[in-house]
Amino acid sequence: MTRMSLSDTVDLSLSDRRTDIIRDHGIEVTVDKQAQARLRVSRHACELFWEKGVAATTGDDIAAAxxxxxxxxxxxxxxxxxxxxxxxxxxxxxxxxLANRWPAELSLADHMAADMAQNPLTETEIADEVAALRIATVSASEPALRTAYLMVHDEMERGFIPVVARRLRLPEDDLTVRLCAAAVTGAFRVVDEDVGRRTIIEKEKVTQQEALALIDRAIRDATNGRLGGPVEP
Structure with a gap:
């Protein structure tokens, strides 16, 4: 897998709010220039934390990179x-x-397999996924990094609530919906950490089929079978 070479030398101010229009899987997306700059910094930070360790990496190191x-x-x-x-x-x-594209007639694992085949990741997206998996692994022993990791998962949980509400045919503020969204997000976190440990630390090969089977089992167990499978019409 090839990482992008990101070596911007121009200082970007916080006031730079210009936007570009790009296409992602055929969909036009407005991209904030500041968000792009933050993502470039983030990619460098992830790489430095992985290569040097969190304690040995400074803000100056990230800025220089x-x-x-x-x-x-x-x-x-x-x-x-x-x-x-x-x-x-x-x-x-x-x-x-991906979850918002989840059709009623498929399990989440089957939908993920089909969707990933239809919308394969680019090299850059694969590199970002690998970086995220590495950070998930490192965060287990880095409390400050863990905080950032869990904050993102909290946002993921909130974004998943409408998906759960549609699948269960319940209001978004229903307690069962909120509990299932929290359970599924937690299940994904545990699977990510397990797969990350096995593939990154223990150098074990985990196939896509095995990873999807883990996800399917984790979601069904976490929600007591309420979520994960197809939905009756």
Whole structure:
């Protein structure tokens, strides 16, 4: 897998709010210039944390890698550990988008398999997913990094509530809906950490089929069978 070479040398101010229109899987998306800059910083931070360790990486290191001033880094992020949030958020948003395409007649695991075949990730997206998995693994022993990791999962949980409400045919503020959204998000977190440990630390090969089977089992167990399978018409 090839990482993108990101070596911007122009300092970007917080006031730069220009936007571009890009196409992602055929859909036009408005991209905020500041969000793009934060993502570039985040990719460098993830790489540095993985290669050097969190303690050995400074805000100055992240700024130098991104070609920005340290002052700009602190405008974009509250702490060095929070720099990982944009990359983690990409993975969470990608899942929510996939979940919103989930048809009633398929289980989530079957839908994920079909959707990933129809919408294969680019090299950059794969690199971001690998970076997110590495951060999930490292966060187990890094409390400050764990905070950033869990904050993104909290956003993912909120984004999943409408999906659960539609599947269960209940209002979004129903307690069962909220509990299931929390349970599914927690299940994904546990699966990510398990797969990350096995593939990154233990160098074990986990196939897509095995990962999807883990997800299917985790969601059904976490929701007591309420969610994960097809929905009757």
């Amino acid at each position: 991104a070609g920005l001033s340290t002052r700009t880094i602190w405008r974009y992020f509250r702490t060095k550990e929070s720099c990982v949030e944009p990359v983690l958020a990409l993975s969470a948003k990608r899942f929510i988008a």
